Amino acid sequence: xxxxxxxxxxxxxxxxxxxxxxxxxxxxxxxxxxxxxxxxxxxxxxxxxxxxxxxxxxxxxxxxxxxxxxxxxxxxxxxxxxxxxxxxxxxxxxxxxxxxxxxxxxxxxxxxxxxxxxxxxxxxxxxxxxxxxxxxxxxxxxxxxxxxxxxxxxxxxxxxxxxxxxxxxxxxxxxxxxxxxxxxxxxxxxxxxxxxxxxxxxxxxxxxxxxxxxxxxxxxxxxxxxxxxxxxxxxxxxxxxxxxxxxxxxxxxxxxxxxxxxxxx
Ligand SMILES: Nc1ncnc2c1ncn2[C@@H]1O[C@H](COP(=O)(O)OP(=O)(O)OP(=O)(O)O)[C@@H](O)[C@H]1O
Numbered sequence: 001x002x003x004x005x006x007x008x009x010x011x012x013x014x015x016x017x018x019x020x021x022x023x024x025x026x027x028x029x030x031x032x033x034x035x036x037x038x039x040x041x042x043x044x045x046x047x048x049x050x051x052x053x054x055x056x057x058x059x060x061x062x063x064x065x066x067x068x069x070x071x072x073x074x075x076x077x078x079x080x081x082x083x084x085x086x087x088x089x090x091x092x093x094x095x096x097x098x099x100x101x102x103x104x105x106x107x108x109x110x111x112x113x114x115x116x117x118x119x120x121x122x123x124x125x126x127x128x129x130x131x132x133x134x135x136x137x138x139x140x141x142x143x144x145x146x147x148x149x150x151x152x153x154x155x156x157x158x159x160x161x162x163x164x165x166x167x168x169x170x171x172x173x174x175x176x177x178x179x180x181x182x183x184x185x186x187x188x189x190x191x192x193x194x195x196x197x198x199x200x201x202x203x204x205x206x207x208x209x210x211x212x213x214x215x216x217x218x219x220x221x222x223x224x225x226x227x228x229x230x231x232x233x234x235x236x237x238x239x240x241x242x243x244x245x246x247x248x249x250x251x252x253x254x255x256x257x258x259x260x261x262x263x264x265x
Contacts, residue, residue: 007070008167008199009035009058014067016053027053029223030067037166040193040200041228042210045220046241051203052093054220055169058201059090071167086114089160093171097144097155104130104140107158114163129158134188150181154188161192168192170202174209186212207246 016028027050035041043051056062057069060076069076071087097106108126111117117125130140133154144152153173160168173189174182186209193200193213204210210217211231218228221241227234235246 006037006073007034008037008039008072009033009076009201010068010070010073011054011057012068014057014069015065016050016057016062017065026223028057031220031224033218033225033228035199035201037199038197040213040215041202042214042217043201043203043220044205044210044217044245049220050223051220052171055090055171055201055203058167058169059088086163087165088167088169089163089165090169091153091156091160091171091173093175097152097159099144102141102143103135103147103155106144106155107162109159110162126158126162129162130155132161132192133158134184148181149176149178150185153177153181153185157188157192161196164196166197166199168198168200170200170204172204172206173202174204174206182206182209189213 011031011033014028014031014033015026016031018025018027031054033054043054045051053062057064058071058076060071060078063077076088098109101109104123104126107129108122111122111125112119127137127140130137135151135154135158139147139151144155147155170189174185177185189200190213192198200213202209202213214231216228217231217234218225219234219237219239219242220226221239226239227237227242229237234242
């Protein structure tokens with residue numbers, strides 16, 4: 001088996017170029033990244049450095065201008081819209097629930113779109129996913145407008161996992177949550193990562209989330225991944241972005257998590 005087939009995600013010499021009004025903007029240039037099965041990789045980088053575009057490349061929503069992006073050995077672009085949710089689940093930054101659908105209908109959406117399961121089974125599977133993200137069945141028939149921010153994230157996560165994808169992509173999973181809800185959501189992600197044998201790639205600016213969850217961190221700067229390594233190695237890396245991001249007061253406090261008993265071993 002080739003390395004690309006063994007990896008969950010393999011990105012080789014990726015160029016992402018956007019053309020607007022006759023001007024070409026290069027976002028990624030010869031970017032390489034490999035995500036192995038079972039990792040929980042955080043992607044960090046400055047604002048506008050191309051982190052979300054990188055997630056969209058893994059989801060097949062962007063097409064490489066040059067280079068390749070494969071998921072389980074197949075080009076991500078092949079994922080298309082149909083069938084994508086059985087290989088990659090995506091939690092978008094703003095939850096993006098359908099406001100006219102109930103909680104259960106939102107979770108069931110990818111299953112219903114697939115059209116292969118009878119309605120009663122779709123309902124049962126959606127109910128299992130609802131409970132899997134820690135929500136009580138009594139919330140199944142609520143509308144998104146009746147939910148707290150933390151509950152919206154959980155419903156969106158249940159929908160991303162509806163088709164049991166092996167790869168989960170998260171864009172700023174704790175953004176907009178209060179500290180307690182963010183902690184609870186991190187704990188949920190950690191247990192799902194472990195119990196479902198998921199590979200997770202997340203983009204976040206939240207240092208607590210990064211140090212709580214990451215098995216590896218990839219730093220995007222200068223249009224490519226300048227370093228991907230274990231958290232301890234990344235914080236020691238001499239790069240202006242890394243120094244600003246990890247070594248300020250917030251960074252030092254969050255790094256204490258690396259050495260806390262819950263993260264030991
Ligand atoms: N479809 C598009 N067409 C043109 N430019 C785009 C498109 N999508 C993204 N960009 C540009 O690509 C650059 C990288 O965007 P991206 O959203 O990936 O940044 P980011 O690293 O996630 O930033 P932030 O941390 O601020 O969310 C930005 O300058 C953005 O304007």
